[in-house]
Amino acid sequence: MQLVFYKCVVVLILFNGVSYLSASDGDRSPFYQKCVKNCVKSDCTEDEKQFTPTAEKKLKTTNPLFMWNCLAECRYNCMWRTVEGFQQRGYDVPKFHGKWPFKRIYGVQEPGSAFASFLNLAAHVFMHVEFTRKFSIDDDDPRVFFWHFFAAVCMNAWIWSLIFHTRDSPFTEFMDYGCALSMVMIMYIAAVIRVFSKRSKLTTSIVVLSALVYAQHLFYLYSARVDYHYNMMVNLFFGVCGSLIWLWWGAGQWLSGRRYAWRLLAFVLLSAVALSLELLDFPPYYHIWDAHALWHLATVPLPLLFYRFVIDDLQYTRRSQGPKEDLKLT
Numbered sequence: 001m002q003l004v005f006y007k008c009v010v011v012l013i014l015f016n017g018v019s020y021l022s023a024s025d026g027d028r029s030p031f032y033q034k035c036v037k038n039c040v041k042s043d044c045t046e047d048e049k050q051f052t053p054t055a056e057k058k059l060k061t062t063n064p065l066f067m068w069n070c071l072a073e074c075r076y077n078c079m080w081r082t083v084e085g086f087q088q089r090g091y092d093v094p095k096f097h098g099k100w101p102f103k104r105i106y107g108v109q110e111p112g113s114a115f116a117s118f119l120n121l122a123a124h125v126f127m128h129v130e131f132t133r134k135f136s137i138d139d140d141d142p143r144v145f146f147w148h149f150f151a152a153v154c155m156n157a158w159i160w161s162l163i164f165h166t167r168d169s170p171f172t173e174f175m176d177y178g179c180a181l182s183m184v185m186i187m188y189i190a191a192v193i194r195v196f197s198k199r200s201k202l203t204t205s206i207v208v209l210s211a212l213v214y215a216q217h218l219f220y221l222y223s224a225r226v227d228y229h230y231n232m233m234v235n236l237f238f239g240v241c242g243s244l245i246w247l248w249w250g251a252g253q254w255l256s257g258r259r260y261a262w263r264l265l266a267f268v269l270l271s272a273v274a275l276s277l278e279l280l281d282f283p284p285y286y287h288i289w290d291a292h293a294l295w296h297l298a299t300v301p302l303p304l305l306f307y308r309f310v311i312d313d314l315q316y317t318r319r320s321q322g323p324k325e326d327l328k329l330t
Contacts, residue, residue, distance in 0.1 A: 024094065024095040024096055024097055024098055024099075025094040025095065026079065026082050026083070026086075026094030026095055026096035026101070027075075027096045027097050029082055029086075029094070031081075031082055031085055032078050032079070032081075032082040032096070035074075035077075035078035035081055035082065036071075036074050036075055036078045039073075039074035039077065039078060040070065040071060040074050042055075043055035043070055043073070043074065044070035044071060044074065045070070048069070048070060048071040049069040049070055049071065050069070050070060051070045051073075055070065065107055066107040066108070066109070066166065066167045067167065068107065075096070075097075076104070079096050079101050080101065082094070082096075083101050092283070093283040098228065099168075100283055100284050100290050101283075101284075101287065102284060102287055102288065102290075103286075103287040103288060105288075108165075108166050108167075109165065109166060109167055109168055110165040110166075110168075110293065111288055112284065112288040112289040112290065112293030112294075112297075113161075113165035113290075113292055113293040113296055114162055114165040114166045115293075116293055116294075116296030116297040116299075116300065117158055117161040117162040117165055117296055118158075118162050119296075119297070119300045120158045120161070120296060120299055120300055120303070121155060121158035121159060121161075121162060123300055123301070123302075123303040123304060124151060124154045124155045124158060124303050125155060126304075127151075127303050127304060127306075127307035127308075128148075128151040128155065128307070130307065130311070131147065131148075131151065131307055131310065131311060132148075134311055134315075135147070135148075135311075135314060141318075143314060143317075144314070146190070146193065147310055147314070149186075150186050150187075150190055151307075153182050153183055153186045154183050154186070154303075156179055156182070157179040157180055157182055157183040158183075159179075160172070160175040160176045160179040160180075161176055161179070161180065161296070163175070163176070164176035174221055174222060177221055177231050178217075178218050178221060180235065181214065181217060181231070181234060181235055181238075182214070184235050184238050184239045184242070185210060185214055185238050187239070187242050188210065188238045188239070188241055188242030188245075189206075189207055189210060189242075190242075191242045191245040191246045191249070192206050192207065192210075192242075192245065193207070194249070194313075195245055195246075195248075195249045210238070217231075217234055232278075239275070243268050243271065243272065246264060246267075246268050247265065247268045247269075250264040250265045250268065251265060258313075258316060260309060260312035260313065260316070261309070261313075263305045263306070263308050263309035263312070264305075264306070264309045266305055267302055267305040267306045267309065270302060270305070271299070271302055273298075274295055274298035274299050274302070275295065277291050277292075277294045277295035277298060278291060278292060278295040279291075
């Protein structure tokens with residue numbers, strides 16, 4: 001198991017040098033480029049950020065709240081004119097700057113994904129409250145501390161997902177990608193710690209190496225253009241590894257008599273089904289719900305299964321093994 005892990009990480013790091021080129025037909029079209037140029041010339045000041053007094057009167061009141069500047073407004077309006085032109089000619093809906101066109105709602109850039117991110121955040125908050133009622137954060141059991149930390153990582157990730165889908169910027173994109181990977185990796189690390197806790201050297205090595213890979217990936221995202229495809233590959237790698245560990249261990253626990261493990265198995269399998277939506281790519285329904293937004297929506301009920309499993313597992317191990325047997329990384 002240890003040798004396979006190291007080989008996989010080596011392959012992953014080698015892929016760090018691979019770059020992907022993504023071209024968007026919408027923003028490359030001459031019509032779009034000319035439209036934006038004319039809009040900026042007529043509505044924007046010289047820095048392309050401020051609106052002329054005449055153009056400012058046309059603004060929606062929600063736009064200043066999310067810092068939609070003049071250039072962004074020109075791109076948004078020209079995007080929809082270009083989409084209309086493509087459809088009138090029988091062409092497929094194009095992407096713009098690597099993204100599908102979305103209709104803003106009250107200034108929110110991607111309302112479907114933002115709403116689904118909020119629901120996911122609410123699900124984690126609700127289950128963390130349930131967990132805290134049974135296991136206080138000041139409990140001296142290291143397992144309890146780890147699961148509180150796990151919940152904090154997940155809630156932080158969904159907060160940044162909500163912020164990013166509300167208003168895309170280089171910083172919010174970096175935070176969303178980095179925090180999303182932190183959630184995937186904490187799930188992977190949780191599987192390693194829970195399953196291999198009695199093999200302390202192996203567990204410590206994997207956790208430390210995973211932390212180093214995460215740090216290296218964050219440095220890559222920060223120092224270069226955020227690469228969606230490479231970032232997805234890293235997430236898939238750790239997500240699949242964690243899921244396989246959980247699935248293998250959970251099946252064994254269920255067969256050995258721990259019937260509550262069905263929640264873990266259901267969580268892993270349903271997560272895999274939901275992930276299939278993220279692997280698809282199609283124009284958003286009603287200009288709101290694309291594959292990414294539907295994936296986020298599909299994951300909303302999953303924390304209820306996983307946290308319930310964690311509660312049952314902690315209660316079971318405390319009764320049978322004592323409070324401090326697991327999660328020893330020394």
